[in-house]
Amino acid sequence: MSLHDELTAAERTLDELARAVERLERRLGDGLDVRRVRTDTDHLGDSLRLLRAGAGTAHTTRTDGDRVVPVPDAPYDSALWSDADDEGLGAKDRHAP
Numbered sequence: 001m002s003l004h005d006e007l008t009a010a011e012r013t014l015d016e017l018a019r020a021v022e023r024l025e026r027r028l029g030d031g032l033d034v035r036r037v038r039t040d041t042d043h044l045g046d047s048l049r050l051l052r053a054g055a056g057t058a059h060t061t062r063t064d065g066d067r068v069v070p071v072p073d074a075p076y077d078s079a080l081w082s083d084a085d086d087e088g089l090g091a092k093d094r095h096a097p
Contacts, residue, residue: 007052011052014045021037021038024037
């Protein structure tokens with residue numbers, strides 16, 4: 001099964017879960033526990049959409065002008081900032097107001 005198929009299956013399963021939570025809410029009312037489960041289900045949906053977007057299988061298409069620019073996890077060289085002041089904090093040898 002491809003990644004796209006796996007994500008689609010997860011979305012379908014999540015839709016079924018959302019419907020089941022809706023039915024439970026009708027039977028049990030809008031109590032704290034039901035609201036928590038509904039919120040968790042919504043968060044799972046958000047996470048699944050982020051996962052799909054991060055996996056590069058989003059439903060939207062890119063134009064030729066859009067480029068993905070990788071950002072390294074390694075820290076930047078501090079020498080790049082040797083001539084810059086911390087904006088909003090004042091210069092290194094003076095105190096902030």
